[in-house]
Amino acid sequence: MVVILLAEKGSAYDLMTQYPEGKPAYSPRLMAPKIPIINVPTTPTSAMNRAGSALRNDELDHRMEFFDPKTRPAAIFWDSEALLTAPISLARSTATTTYTGSLQNVVVPAMNPLVDGDHLQAYRLASRALPRLITEPDNADLRIDLCAAAMLQNRAADDGSRGGRERIWSTGYALATAIHIRYDHVGQGEATSAVTPSVIRHSAAAAGDTATRLAETLGVWQSGMSTEAAAVAAADALEAFYRSIGMPARIRDLQIPEADLPLLARDTLMNFNANPGDRPPDYVDRMLAVLRACW
Numbered sequence: 001m002v003v004i005l006l007a008e009k010g011s012a013y014d015l016m017t018q019y020p021e022g023k024p025a026y027s028p029r030l031m032a033p034k035i036p037i038i039n040v041p042t043t044p045t046s047a048m049n050r051a052g053s054a055l056r057n058d059e060l061d062h063r064m065e066f067f068d069p070k071t072r073p074a075a076i077f078w079d080s081e082a083l084l085t086a087p088i089s090l091a092r093s094t095a096t097t098t099y100t101g102s103l104q105n106v107v108v109p110a111m112n113p114l115v116d117g118d119h120l121q122a123y124r125l126a127s128r129a130l131p132r133l134i135t136e137p138d139n140a141d142l143r144i145d146l147c148a149a150a151m152l153q154n155r156a157a158d159d160g161s162r163g164g165r166e167r168i169w170s171t172g173y174a175l176a177t178a179i180h181i182r183y184d185h186v187g188q189g190e191a192t193s194a195v196t197p198s199v200i201r202h203s204a205a206a207a208g209d210t211a212t213r214l215a216e217t218l219g220v221w222q223s224g225m226s227t228e229a230a231a232v233a234a235a236d237a238l239e240a241f242y243r244s245i246g247m248p249a250r251i252r253d254l255q256i257p258e259a260d261l262p263l264l265a266r267d268t269l270m271n272f273n274a275n276p277g278d279r280p281p282d283y284v285d286r287m288l289a290v291l292r293a294c295w
Helices: 002-007 088-106 115-137 142-161 167-182 188-201 208-219 227-244 259-268 285-295
Strands: 052-055 064-067
Touching: 002 115, 088 142, 088 188, 088 208, 115 142, 167 188, 167 259, 167 285, 188 227, 188 285, 208 227, 259 285
Parallel strands: none
Antiparallel strands: 052 064
């Protein structure tokens, strides 16, 4: 909060993303002048050069989001010693989010060859480095490769935005964010791995070509597979991968009460990255159904 107040004047409640009832979300202070930022990340997160941040506030029913293109850092340093300060549990959690994002991107048709190349290289780096990270926790090169994967994801988004996430991925992102924001003991990577396989299964009928590309990328595609069969096979393979690196693959693995699922469904209403536009009347009910499938 102190950093924000150094750069901005006024109440943090007025500066954060606003969610007026019945209207799209908006960010009030997008173009105000900002102090230069230099980042020295300790984990391989795409947040290292994104245009915003979020704060938890127990007095609100959602996190405080601050988005502004002028908050992108002027420079980033990938320092081996800094990256090795993160315990393996934290590095694995962040790397799992990076890996999952690269997988989601690589199975979506790219807008142009530059974007396609960045997606492919990001997935190559993340899929190779993440399993080794578990057995080689002191190998800084692996953490730098994961930082590069996160950076490439961001560059691809800048070079050819698809105009928003595919629904299957935006649903998973909204659920994972709601979980890790509400519970102190759950990291973003754990929340992501706990919902992603089941979201894929739940969305199998509507996954279309995405299911086929997922199955192909994960090496489980078989000739003649239906969309549903491809989605289930891909979800099973992804769940097995998560468990092989010690990550959860169901919400029940996170040690949170099943009775909290309706509360989490409501939490997804206010998540700009997942759904910045209008939120339909049945949105919470649909998200609750997916949460129950993920349980």
